[in-house]
Amino acid sequence: MDRLIFVSSQGAYILNSVGKNRKASKYHISSKGKKAFAFPFLILIILTLIGCQSNEGLVENQRHEVIVPLALSSKEIDHKKDKRTLKPENKLYFGKEKLRLVRDKDTRNSITRNRPNDSEPNSDEKSQLLGAKTLLPISDKRISEIGILLPLSGNVDEIGGALLDSIQLAFFELLDLKVELLIFDTRGTVEGAKQAAELAINAGVDLILGPLFGGSTEAIAPMTKEAGIILISFSNDHLVAQEGVYVFGFLPSQQITRIVNFAFERGYKNLAAFVPDNYFGKLAIEASRNAVLVQGKDLSRAEHYEANSENLTELVKSFADYQIRRDNLTTQRRQLLRQKDEIADSLLTKLKGMDTLGNPPFDSVLLPAGGSELKRIAPLFAFFDVDPSRVKLLGTTLWDETADLSLEPALVGAWYVAPAPKGVSEFTERFKKHYGYKPPRLATLGYDAMLVAAALSQTTHSDEHPAFDIHDPRGFIGVDGIIRLLPNGTNERGYAVIEVGKSGPLVVDDAPLKFLY
Secondary structure, three states: OEEEEEEEOOEEEEOOOOOOOOOOOOOOOOOOOOOOOOOOOOOEEEEOOOOOOOOOOOOHHHOOOOEEEEEOOOOOOOOOOOOOOOOHHHOEEEOOOOEEEOOOOOOOOOEEEOOHHHOOOOOOOOOOOOOHHHOOOOOOOOOOEEEEEEOOOOOOHHHHHHHHHHHHHHHHHOOOOOOEEEEEEOOOOHHHHHHHHHHHHHHOOOEEEOOOOHHHHHHHHHHHHHHOOEEEEOOOOHHHOEOOEEEOOOOHHHHHHHHHHHHHHOOOOOEEEEEEOOHHHHHHHHHHHHHHHHOOOOOOEEEEEOOOOOOOHHHHHHHOOHHHHHHHHHHHHHHHHHHOOHHHHHHHHHHOOOOOOOOOOOOEEEOOOOHHHHHHHHHHHHHOOOOOOOOEEEEOHHHHOOOOHHHOHHHOOOEEEEOOHHHHHHHHHHHHHHHOOOOOOOHHHHHHHHHHHHHHHOEOOOOOOEOOOOOOOOOEEEOOEEEEEOOOOOEEEOOEEEEEEOOEEEEEEOOOOOOOO
């Protein structure tokens, strides 16, 4: 039977909803419930048949059939009749300033998803384990209790709450799971993460999803490794990854390699990089330089800027060789004026509408930053005569988190990498329908991590050994597309290339559906 438990240093609590001022659904709570929980849509978690090579250049004859480890409900629900209620004494509340917990009377309390009379699911609901016997289990111990370590209080509680909501969404969409979820608040700090990890280990969890940050992941990794617990962190810091400690976030180096390779395929051979002066920027320079070196080239130009700087005008001006090109125009005009013939007059007429003469020393620019930083930088390139029709701006998944890109003319036509938007859009609509608010972009990580955890909790038909290997090179597919977890703790994903269109994002190169061997 599946249970959802909130655990803190004060005890165990019923979890109803997490997040400030958010509309959350109310789950039926009972150890002897009479009502089934189902969702009005069909979702599949797919274990993909994949291999050890790059996901680039995938062709149809190199793909294999899909293994479907979990089948989910497609039953319709009348939400007016489906009255899932929560006992008043069992709620976890958020006040305006801080978390307020109400202890349940039981010593170990839970949200329980029940079927009528705890009956077995019908044949349509049962999980499918096709070909599972061919996979090597990572451990002889079956995963039955999953710890969730997230910042449910502190400065980033909204992101933590959204991740938890997405985990719950996956948890309740999946059927026939024999697992418990135990929720631990990290408070968004390293010390809080260590305390939460200690509680999780003492509670006997078999796998941990979280924490959110790389520093917290690094701090608790020795604890989880000593306890023999698998850790899947939501961080994207590859430096904290190691055997048994997996980073599930979008790794910058893979994104940059993908977008640079695509730009080269489309004829953009002279890449420059304009990056923040921090660890992320240095990583972006390293990844972009490695990508172009494979093509026999080097970066045409690289520049670091202060991320918090309000005035980048002079830096972009210099980066774009604006003054040099403007001087070239002035020199050319003077020469033509001295010629005093029809050809010179014709050329002077053409030069009248120009601000500069000649192209900048690059035909593409990597701008890995997103949000307001991106919107502040991109117009400066246009202002200093970096023509977007000739110079392609390139971005990362941080662009995917940035609203209203199409409203910035300097970005229209630019390319960036991101998971295929269709799956993300469908997830967002389900999430909004269920919780009443739009999730932050990172919320999909929680959903997909829960799908992976669910697959790892499945056992073979013949015994209680795990049916799926966390390192299987074929990987998994979820809302954000294909992903495989590598023995060194990093991950590989398949990204789409998206163009900023005037009316919204346009996929110009599809995300692969399988990895190659």
